[in-house]
Amino acid sequence: MSEHSSKEIQGAADRPLHPQDAAANAAQSSRLVIRDKRHPIPPSDNPAIPAFPDRATEHMELVTYRSGRLDYRLHPLPDETVPPQAAHVDWLGFTLVPPPGKALEWVFQEMERLTTLAVTEIRTTGWNGYMQSARLGEFGIVAWGGRHQRNTIHVEINGTGCARIQDWRGLAAWGNALESKISRIDLARDDFEGRVCNIEQILAWYHANGFNCGGRNGKLKHAGDWTDGTDGRTLYIGTRAHKLLRCYEKGKQLGHPDSPWCRVELELRGKNRVIPWETLDVPGQYLAGAYPCLAFLSAVQSKIKMCQKAAAMSVEVMTDNASRLSGKAINVLMRLHDENAATVVEKLRRDGIPKRLVPYSTGLPGAGDQDADA
Structure with a gap:
């Protein structure tokens, strides 16, 4: 099975993984x-x-x-x-075979339980040799089906998704128990x-x-x-x-x-290499041992510190861009509405957050306190 990477050379940004055509x-x-x-x-x-x-x-x-x-x-x-915890997991791909009596739906349920990442769309297109795939929102994919895939199911979680996982030890124990294989970390x-x-x-x-x-x-x-x-x-x-x-x-x-x-x-990568599930629990030790x-x-x-710092920097860039692109328009709207900022904000405001802030949304004010461990 060929392996997938959507990290580009220009800075290796944590961009969401969108399943596309396998080729x-x-x-x-x-x-x-x-x-x-x-x-x-x-x-x-x-x-x-x-x-x-x-x-x-x-x-x-x-x-x-x-x-x-x-x-x-x-x-x-x-x-x-x-x-x-001197490092954190920033990408994870693994392949498993469900235990007897369990099917694809069970894998979906386990992913949501262990990672809080839920399936948002079932696709008819495949991924890297698999015949079908499902999206885990903006955070990864699940792929299955295909003559040469030996009844395996593949899960790929990008950097954005990894930033949302709290129980790495539980996920590692689950993967070990299933004898699933990590293909990329x-x-x-x-x-x-x-x-x-x-x-x-x-x-x-x-x-x-x-x-x-x-x-x-x-x-x-x-x-x-x-x-x-x-x-x-x-x-x-x-x-x-x-x-x-x-x-x-x-x-x-x-x-x-x-x-x-x-x-x-x-x-x-897992080709000719055994990546132990223990890596998820002690990522700092395996990064330090690599060279x-x-x-x-x-x-x-501190994963939370990383998210907070990235969120603050992204908000600053977003504010500069908004001022440059819409500042004059806001100035006109303020005049039209008698300098009533609340009215102008209500007219301009939209639900959701910018895509560039999705990986660091846990670091935004009001996102709630989380454990600082990676």
């Missing part, structure tokens, strides 16, 4: 667009580069099939010295001040062999705005076929050219 999705997920190749990435001249230990990041298991074919499976190794760490995790530091660690896996660093690529930096820069280390680390300037991606906010994000240089993950992350 179109496959074509999009396989295209890695690298821009600004005219601007080479020089080694950092930062003198404070630590010596990274040459340690194993994954355990290899050799598997022999009945046909005599020999293959391998990689098992990620967590860094148990790092707090479990993204683990993310935010540095709001950009003090430790930033583009320059990641480059310095790269040139100091901090991303050594199997005797050498992963392949380095770059994308984004490397000319003046106002729209944000992105670094990629490794490949999607193995494991891929993204470091990008999250605040600039959200529209703030002076923001220092950076994010480190690890994408693991020798990531032991800097020493503090617990």
Whole structure:
């Protein structure tokens, strides 16, 4: 089964996953667009580069099939010295077979119970080899059916949906009990001040062999705005076929050219790799264990703080845009209605929130208090 990714190279935004035609999705997920190749990435001249230990990041298991074919499976190794919640899950895809006596409706009910994500639309179109699919609102998909899918059901939850899940431990226990297979997981760490995790530091660690896996660093690529930096820069280390680390300037991606906010994000795929369900419960340890240089993950992350900060920044950009586009119109309306702001607001107000705020709606005022653990 081919795997789906809707994260684009330009900053890896948390955009909703919309199930589309399988061929179109496959074509999009396989295209890695690298821009600004005219601007080479020089080694950092930062003198404070630590010596990274040459340690194993994954355990290899050799598997022999009945046909005599020999293959391998990689098992990620967590860094148990790092707090479990030093990172958060930012994408999750998995495949399962319902237990005897259970059908598709049971999967829908379990998804709503465990993740609070409900099916909003049953589609007649498929997804990545599956014949049919259903949308989990703006937060993911469930796909099923097809001659070669062996009665499996696939669930894909994007970054927006993951931000809404509270009981990761319960979801992990459920997945383990069903012996379902994780096909993709993204683990993310935010540095709001950009003090430790930033583009320059990641480059310095790269040139100091901090991303050594199997005797050498992963392949380095770059994308984004490397000319003046106002729209944000992105670094990629490794490949999607193995494991891929993204470091990008999250605040600039959200529209703030002076923001220092950076994010480190690890994408693991389940092909020739066993991703344990335990990863959902201790994402910080598995992110830290992925590369020798990531032991800097020493503090617990607050998912709510991330949502609040992103919401505040998005609201500021939204306000600037609204003022630029509608400010004069509001000025005219105020004159027509004798400076009665309540009347003008009532005429302009619409239900809902802007699409760019959907991933961070839990961070908006009045959204209610939530547990700060990832």
